[in-house]
Amino acid sequence: MSSNKEKRFFHFVKHRTKFFLISLVGVLAGIILLATVGLNLGIDFESGSRVDILADEPLTEEAVYNQFEEAGKGYVPDDVTLAGENRNMASATFIGTLTKDEIAEIQTYFNEKYGKEPSVSTVSPQVGQELAKNALVSVLIASIGIIIYVTIRFQFLYGVAAIVALLHDAFFIIAVFSIVQFEVNIPFIAAVLTIVGYSINDTIVTFDRIRENLRFAERIKTFDDLARVVDLSLNQTLTRSINTVLTVVFAAAALFFLGGEAIRSFSFALLVGLIAGTYSSMFLAAQLWVVWKWKSMERSRKKPKKKDPEELEPEV
């Protein structure tokens, strides 16, 4: 909230190594998690069938198994999970794909039992692979498109730093999903791509301010000069970053807590990504940029060495 105290000035760049370390540790932990625990892939990517039942009474896993046994010629789900506030929802998954007639049998059975038609989806192995491939391709294409746009509007270095932040966020969501073992499905991919868009949005706002301050800044001679510009920009956009992420988090959190089963993993991915996105644009993208920018400035200074030796004099 706006206070009458002197606004605090945070020196972000000074701590950049810590930020890099945090992100590095996070990414490493994520890789280990993915390699060991892995993701809870939904049928969208694994092939198989899934039946969602809405009952008018609380269910137990055993009851659901028994009901499948009774249905038609008898079915044995490979897994049953319960959901809903009163545990009146259940989803059963099958490894194989159910045929049209089997689906009809199951739907008829539960329709007669609860008066509510269950939802049934099936994915063949081939389509599952394609969906997964498409998801990956779409993240890549979006990344390349964004790099090109940012390079045109800003500079190549901004673009690369933004993409690192973006991939960091996308990976972070995936790693968290490995921990909580929520189902990874098609809406999850939508959430990741939304975060890709949001993360870049956030990074751009910060970069936009850096670019503007750089224009008004006096000659940048040392790394500290550059760092000061970045710190100033980050501090200036800090309130905006926090307020924006808060408002979007409010919306995403409402969806997560109240939005029902169907979009729970979607809104959770959004929540995680929003927080990661804000972190990465302040603590990763801007910091990477300042390090790379300084290096490229040093390099271009060394080139005209013979013509203009005074320029090289260190200022410190």
Place this chain on the structure above:
Amino acid sequence: MVKKSRIFIFFIVLLILGGIMSPTVMNVAKGINLGLDLQGGFEILYEVEPAEDGKKITDETMQATVSALNQRVNVLGVSEPNISIEGENRIRVQLAGVEDQQTARDLLATEADLSFRDVDDKERLSGEALEENGASVGFDKSNQPVVTVTLKDADKFGKVTKDIIEDYSYPNNRLVIWLDYEEGDSFAEESQKEDPKYLSAPMVNKPLYHKNIQIEGNFDIQEAEFLAEVLNSGSLPVELQEVYSNAVGASLGEDAMEKTIFAGFVGIAIVFLYMLIYYRFMGLIAAITLSVYIYLVLVIFYWMEGVLTLPGIAALILGVGMAVDANIITYERIKEEIKAGKTIMSAFKSGTRRSLSTILDANVTTILAAGVLFYYGTSSIQGFAVMLIVSILTSFLTAVYGSRLLLGLWVKSRVFNKKPGVFGVKESEISEL
């Protein structure tokens, strides 16, 4: 000097907006097409395979299949059927709000290939002998529904029946009528079952030189109509294999929709509240423009006949967050300019001008991501992407220009001159010039 006329205009604008929005918003919201995940229905991705070995799937066969499917779907009375070709050999069928899912699925998948066979399953007459659009529903003497089909050539049927009598004696002098006979189906086996796969197996006692044949298959009236309909809409030149299907029960869809809309209201209410507390008067303007934003998105979605899916609702709510961002960027700028010692008027002018390019860059990148989603996504994701793009474009309009207009009226009225507190800026924060 305060210009009261500006404030007057502000309230007029507010009245007009309220006057347009409140009576129409419900109609617009109800008129939007709901996706199958919200109202129930199903989506199937078929892989198209040639009905006979060795035949190839061409563009023409794909087109013919789609139009045959379209005709069949018309029977179901689904308001917005969507049947499209995907890739080289796939067809996606989306039927939202279909009441009897199982009949619909049967109707779609059948090849509608009628054949007449002897008891040893040898084909005597194929579906090609049928007259187009010649099937109809009638009733026999005991008022049982029957399906009558018309043949192109009465002599041909006469010959077939004559052959049967010559080749077989009682009780095997039957002509078995199959729908979608598949390699391996056998009359001997099916006739033992309570519900045989073939339609009927009438005995033939004398050669029949008729064009019209009655099929008595113990149908109820629905089944009879179904059969006549598929026979009339033409047999499929291909076999359809389900490779992906998603059927949503109507009550599950409704349940999800209700919860999501409720969550949306709560989320948006919190956002409004936060904006009001943090940005005071500017927060009020933001709340007004956000309401206009939500209304406009619904109207635009209604006009473009978009299909609202569950992720689509999520995109709308998320869009509120993004629209708020444009407001926040602008308001933060204005506050900064006020703190820098500028007058309210010039802070407003430079604040809105400077924030524009930031907002533009930030939104273009999000649209890029949404565009990719639309191109690569399946139906429900596409609904999400369309909604996201509509949201971003609309939010640009309302959050940038709407906000600027409404706030501008107050600023230019000069009532806020020397009152930075209205904008959430304390006197002590303002640096001396």
